[in-house]
Amino acid sequence: MSEVAATPSNHQSETFSARVLRQTIASNGARFGLAWIGLVTLCAVFAPLLANSHPLLMRVGGNWSSPLLEHLTWIDTTLLAAFFVGLGLWMQRRRLSGSRALLLMMVLVTIAGSISYATVSPPVAVVLDQYRTGLADGSIEEAIFVPIAYSPTDRSRDNPLSLTAPDRLHLMGTDEDGADVFSRMIHACRIALGIGLVATGIALAIGILYGGIMGFFTGWIEILMMRFLEIFESIPQLFLLLTVVAFFGRNIYLIMAVIGLTSWPGYARYLRAEFLKLRRQDFVQAAQASGLPIFSILFRHMLPNGVAPLLVAASFGIASAILAEAVLSFLGLGVVDEPSWGGMLNQAVGPGGTFAVWLATYPGLAIFLTVFAYNLIGEALRDAIDPHLQRPVS
């Protein structure tokens, strides 16, 4: 190795994470995946502003008011706040280090969430037909609606009619309750995104902690932890989910938690293997020789070097969590009030054997595209991380 070399040319001054990010984004598959996930995210965040029966603005007795904003829930406002905080931090990314930005984001979102929870209280009883009757009899003089003027739970048997095929009024038709399918599709983005991120987040957190400890310590600790992990792996996820739903009711958060709690062993195994390899590296030995605390060695020196394969696994994990929720909803065991793509699929076949093509097509396509998008991102990430696929640079 010559000492004079090290010309700080473009590719040498690039950090590993920057290179992985660049190469991931460079692949067409990942671009498509990210674009689709971005679209789903936008729909999820702005759902009440895209599809809502409440008028954005209405005039009653000469006074303008905005029922839509009055009926926002604390979840709506928290999501909006999180989105804009994230956007703001992204604009400032040059001034903030990654970990600091993440911490700031978490703090700000928590603050926004708790403020929303404490202050935002939409009216409980809502009669969505009031706007239609009001407009018809003239008590509402003027109203401006958002692009899709139907809430996902705007169920009316006569207007709109139930189970109408797509037409100009309802672009994706209506379901058996008379709710607008397009509106439900948009609002269902929340569950699709949330279930994937929360369940995988739980699984990653447990997997990293468990796998990290397993990979660093040898001997009895590792053997015992490994056996416990194997026991955990033998529990079938779907049957556990069915059991939990049967006993504790259809709670989306419970479903997220169960998916998260059953899918961590894979991540723990990955991280253990990475740590076994890293433990022998000189820089880890150097950290030990300097007497750094075990927490710092594990999570500051080893984890960032071993986390890459975990991210690949996580992107596939998100996809399978979305599928698991869809399966539950399809079996009729999903959430009741909130729209979900799997639940809509379930409604495609009516009790009398009627088949609503539009109710099968759109949610089915959305599930397929989302799972596909995450898989494409995972694949591009894996290619970017795998050193065997790197072009040799002399």
Add this chain to the structure above:
Amino acid sequence: MSLLSVKNLSTRFTTEHGAVDAVRDVSFEIQPGETFCLVGESGSGKSVTGLSLMRLLSQSTASHPAGQALLNSPRLQSGAVDLLRQDETAIARIRGARISMIFQEPMTALNPVMTIAEQIMEPLMMHLSMDETAARARALELLEQVHMPDPATRLKEYPHRLSGGQRQRVMIAIAMACEPDLMIADEPTTALDVTIQAQILELMAELQARRNTAMLFITHDLSVVAQIADHIAVMQQGRIVESGSRDQVLYRPQHAYTRQLLAALPSRLKRRTAAHHVDSGDTVVNIENLKVYFPVRRGVLQRHVDDVKAVDDVSLAIRRGRVLALVGESGSGKTTLGRALLRLVPSTAGRVSFRDQNLLSLSARAMQPFRSALQIIFQDPQSSLNPRLSIATTLTEPMAVHGIGANQSERLQKAGDLLLRVGLEPEMLRRFPHEFSGGQRQRIGIARALALGPEFIVCDEVTSALDVSVQARILALLDELRSEMNLTYLFITHNIDVVRYFADEVAVMYQGRIVEHGPVVQVCDHPNHPYTRKLLAAVPRFD
């Protein structure tokens, strides 16, 4: 007529960031039966030259904008062929048959899922259209020729059963299988111990003489070159800066770079004057009967059946301000001993005394204050720095843990001073390890060891991965630091020349035991133990 004549060869790599010329305008000729050495430091383009001739570079990234390489083999019907302009099928007939190659790393050059026999027989059946029985007989004969012990059994075995030297013998057998006219050997002995290196060099010379095979020997080691070369070409930054006969280049060098390379050889360096440093007689670290055993466990119940005795009953006193060299071949336990002292590897028995405490009996918490006094520098500058942390973090984090410096800005100031002291710029603190060259990284490794103000540093093969000129500068730096900060080094190495230049005392380690220990001059000039004698005799001499 020469066997291979290379004219104006250039090799260009097309990368995402533009074209890089790795080899520029290189010309040389190799006569039948001679040994032609291509010498240079890493990044000089010597390996790329060899791979270009074999056409083993990836076609999607490498191209040859100019030049030709005429191979004039007496056994090619078509007469002389330009290796660079052959298509894939034509070059495949030449590769292995007329030109063969031996690589540096014997551990990875053999296919782990094929037996030795299959790997030797494959080129025979491919190129010479031998049938299986004939090929097997020939493979056995070849293994005998490379002096493989018990060749008939070895044929049926898989590579993992063989040692590094034995694998390199198999590689040579494969390379020799079709009796090529030219053998390209890319650092074939660099990964081997000196005693094995001597055997392999001897074997290659013997086979070469028997068949009149020409050899293109690519290496960075001028001492090896001095032993085997007929002609030498010195490469720097993709160009040949000097070439000529062995005696011309080595003893009457014309080019400044060649002179600089020769001057940096540790055997040519003037022995450190400070080596005659006053001996205070004060012991810093005292090792008594240290044993490090790795248990071998078998069966379902993981029964403890045997031990691998990595360090077996070693006693050693390391005196203040001195450099104690620990010499031995790979597997002798020298690295394990160094790490056991710092409790990076658990010890089985014995005492390591430091400041009247037995380090081995301390709890992890009680060990903590001693961590700052005992430090280590590693061999591989690639893996010794955390790629995800900036240099500032790497240097200041241990300081913070040990309460050095009142606040972060004070620690950063101190880290900057350290970088300046080891010959780097304080502005480099913000950079990440991949932005540095190997020598610079090794300097950062030294700065990290110094950050905590140590008394004693284990230097584990610190210069083995470096080029000679960089090695000379790093050794000079370590020497300055030693006298300036009154440091004591345990200098682990396999390089006897470096020991002669750098150390005060030397301990020779063999199979986990110290077989000889004494002042450097005495041990090197009048070795007592047979192993020490064998080791010293195997070192390539060049004077």
